[in-house]
Amino acid sequence: MLPEVMSKGKKKEKEPVILIVNDDGILAPGIRALVEAVRGLGKIVVVAPDKAQSGMGHAITIGQPLRLTKVDVFDGIESYQCSGTPVDCVKLAADKVLHKKPEICLSGINHGANHSINVIYSGTMSAALEASIEGIPSIGFSLLDHSVEADFSAAKYYVRLLVNELLGKKLDKHFCLNVNIPAIPLELIKGVKVCRQAYAKHQEDFEERIDPAGKNYYWLAGEFVSFDKKKDTDVWALENNYVSVVPVQFDLTNYKLKTELDKKLHFDIRKR
Template identity: 75%
Template sequence: MAKKTTKKEKPVILITNDDGVTAPGIKALVEAVAHLGKIVVVAPDKPQSGMGHAITIGHPLRMHAVHLFDGVEAYQCSGTPVDCVKLAVDKVLHRKPDICLSGINHGANHSINVIYSGTMSAALEAAIESIPSIGFSLLDYSIEADFTGAKQYAAILVEHLLKKKYDKHLCLNVNIPAIKAELIKGIKVCKQAYAKYEEKFEERKDPHGKQYYWLTGDFVNFDTSKDTDEWALKHNYVSVVPVQFDLTNYALRQKLISPLTKLS
């Protein structure tokens, strides 16, 4: 008697972002990976850029089904990107997805931006929960940005991670240069560049004469090495930086153990 064959279930792919559920970037990401698994979208109902790893604890969260993506179960949430991941796992999927994708962000999240980014915080939240994750960002803030190259490399990376099992806490910060797809040279696995914003607050007055402040500044790269995300993007590569939520400085920890232990 012939053995019955069971149909292999498609991997579950959770998609979120910080630009909001109606942003072109999240639509591009859904389209890029639709053939790779069962897509479920849970994303903020409004832009949440720069929210970092914020969670909502002072007021209730709202979540509603939306019909924005053909054949895809999708929800909009009143909370932050991290809230979206938490709600998706507990109240939508009732299980952990096989992978969590965040983006495609409108604008860069290289170097120090990973600290402030709602896009990357959503991905890191998934990693904390032992869900492999990737945050995607395109170096173009325009609402009319061309996501062709970003979609191409998103599909390549997601397909690879669904086939190859790495660390269960894997989280990749992926940035794509804003150039034509055919001009992208490939992928570079990099370290995070030492770069930051030299900031200042412009002081202004509103129509009532009351003071307010507007954050401005310039982005400055202090890192001249050739293995950073900044270098890769400048030279037309997709940068891939493995990131982690463990912020321990292990080298400094070793130096401090002996002298500080003697003080106690």
């Protein structure tokens, strides 16, 4: 049974349940920072991969067993490690751990950016989007620093600010935000910008190398390039020391193209 908060003269209110997941693994510094950032705002339950799962996108485990093990990682916080993907963690959490939908699902804090096209590949954001699909409001958080020694101070400040604000509001069940925090000291961050996703991508270069056995292999390299120079994007916001907040959704329908096709194309299934 969930703890209840008593207010004089008011009806009992159940403590909100906050599900925390990630893709860097349950021992990553980023998820510990996320737990610390929202401690005290509700009943926290952590379900995270037992190993790093970066770049897994929306993958799910099929054809092999999933393991879910209770662990003691965060002081006083109910926590489980899962052998599957970030999306598996959300599914198992809702069905086998909580047996209900939490008030909110928080994913991260990811080590590295998840702005622009990265949202497609990101295990962090796929976990958040899976929660949204399941009717659980969600937020994915990322810090623009891949280092295990990254300073999460500013990220923790903005995480708590946003979560505390949103827990007090009635959110759409498919609510989902992609939040990225620049890797700079808190005092240098100018504030929060609500943005759109920039048109940017990785210009890949597969380097061909030779392994010790003399066989060829390939190593993904290249650089990240933005083709979008407008000032309303997540890339611009982050480059200019703002926290970027992008509302995202799992509906990938191109509605503009759909309208055009409805006018131009006339299919008759009787004609072969």
